[in-house]
Amino acid sequence: MKLKPYGSYSESGVEWIGETPSHWKIYRNKEIFKERGTLSSTGSEKLLTVSHITGVTLRSEKNVNMFMAESHEGYKLCKKGDLIVNTMWAWMGALGTAREDGICSPAYGVYEPRNGIPYDHRYFDYLYRTKNAVAEMTRYSKGIVSSRLRLYPKEFFQIFTALPTEHEQNKICNHIEKLSTLVDKKIALLKKKKELYLELIDAIISERILKGIDDNTDFDDSGVEWIGPKPKNWKVVRVKDIAKSVNGGAFKESLSPSGIPIVKIQQLTKNTSATEFCDVNSNKIKKENKIKKGDLLFSWSTLIMPFVYAGPDAVLNQHIFKIICNKDVNPNWLYFYLRHAVERLSIFSHGSTMQHILKSDFDNLEVVMPDVEMQIEIADSLNADIKKIELIIDNIDKQIKELVLFKDSVTADAVLGKVDLSEESVI
Incomplete structure (x- = not known):
């Protein structure tokens, strides 16, 4: 049922209120x-x-x-x-x-x-x-x-x-509550749907990172309980055998944007925006502490999650590892492997209010590794399939945002007198 405005309005003389129903x-x-x-x-x-x-x-x-x-x-x-x-x-x-x-x-x-x-x-x-x-x-x-x-x-x-009158207030609130119940149910269903797609992504990553993409592969025992069987021609190594993990530095901060940005845990997102800057001359900073777009990072403090850095050239905060891969290791493949292994790494976490893992635990994480050609195939297939699923998730997020905006808009129209709810109405 389309809601209609009141029959007549008067100017309230108050900017934030604007016109109101004449009897308010x-x-x-x-x-x-x-x-x-x-x-x-x-x-x-x-x-x-x-x-x-x-x-x-x-x-x-x-x-x-x-x-x-x-x-x-x-x-x-x-x-x-x-x-x-x-x-x-x-x-x-x-x-x-x-x-x-x-x-x-x-x-x-x-x-x-x-x-x-x-x-x-x-x-x-x-x-x-x-x-x-x-x-x-x-x-x-x-x-x-x-x-x-x-x-x-x-x-x-x-x-x-x-x-408005208390009777109208009551009608308005009942209308909003009915609407909110319906909208919240739709949002809850969409969020559940999103959770299932996120679980599907995790399942796809786990399947391919441990078994590859060939259905006819023969398996043998990896010798590592949490990994289980592995493809016969894959090796079991540790992170320290295939990559170097370097902790970020404790850089003195400057508010001057003329310096090189300092990237912290909370800025490890697709839209990185550093608000603090290093006052050390760029030439005096170790190469290993500098990061650029595409570098593989892992926050060992709080988040415990791998990231492919997407921001501008910067220096790295001390709570984050920069992972420098050996020449026979594809960084995109290792990113997916670490994403799969996050739950395993969390077993070794320390601390109560701020969970973190030790560098030794990270470096000793077991890795079941194919040759570099297979690594690239696995990473490419995961990127392609996950991108499709993420498009679906983005659409779900868009629907949720639209429903929230719709609820907020209807609520505002109701309490500000833009629609007449003084009589019983159907949503």
């Missing part, structure tokens, strides 16, 4: 909310946290490794329906309404609705997380740079909000 009322936030200043005397209540992605949720539902206070005594009390704003991250949309009673950080702003105001807390959760509302929160935030902006109560109370 404009309020300052100080007319809608007041601060809830009550503090917990025990800290035993459920701890709530605020995210720009999920809104207000229980801290226990989050996988967070950040420091946790020993006691939550003195934390702010929150009641179901209260608006909770992460003062430091309001400019990113880190706010929402509480779905249950609890406590939250003293650094958050907690606002309870005033009596007599049309208030379905779900409506405010949707409204204040729209792009228009977040932009307005940002405009009223105080600070010199975006990362230091703070939205304090005094400024929050100055913001204008347009409100």
